[in-house]
Amino acid sequence: MLRRPIESTNSKPAILAGALSSPGHSRVTDFLAQKTAQAANPGARIPRGRAAGALTIAIDTREKYGWKFAGRPLAIERRALPAGDDVAIVDEAVVAVVERKTLENLATSLSDGGLAFQMQRLAEVARAAIVVEGDYPDLFRTQPGRGSWLADMLGRLAVRYPEVPVIFSGSRRFAEEWAYRFLGAVAADRVESS
Secondary structure, eight states, rough: OOOOOOSSOOOHHHHHHHHHSSSTTTHHHHHHHHHHHHHHSSOOOOSSSSSSSSSSEEEETTOOSSOOOOOOOOOEEOOOSOOOSSSEEEEEEEEEEEEEEHHHHHHHHHHSSHHHHHHHHHTTTSEEEEEEESSSHHHHSSSSHHHHHHHHHHHHHHHTTTSSSSESSSSSSHHHHHHHHHHHHHHHHHHHHH
């Protein structure tokens, strides 16, 4: 069976399809995604990519093994933070907070109740998240026999503090990547809205 190409009288879709499949043309797809979202949600504010402006991230002075954010266009400063390990700063104000956790650290802070107090402090900030350098299934393996209890505790804290999402990133590298994008998006949103 021979297949014939579909003929179109409108050349725009063919040109656009070529642009979408070409490497380096993500701006076209970003533009289309934004236009589609605006059409589906008239009047809604659709977030854009991170602003090209300067991003300032403050890292807590007590953080010994924090992320380096190497090769990123940002300013890094160290200061004592009341909550979290990394924060985005806009006009000297903290606009977003990220608490970094390894799987072992998450399991320990769930067991001793420390995570509940941390989430309470994080909930006081407009935008906050906990980023775990690992996968959710691995939580069950951190403390044999207690994995489901740890998962139950995490579920209860998620219900108590829905404004503080817990993100399982899979690895340290992806946790840093996610945190950079989250902090940058919040900072850009703050700059756009002011």
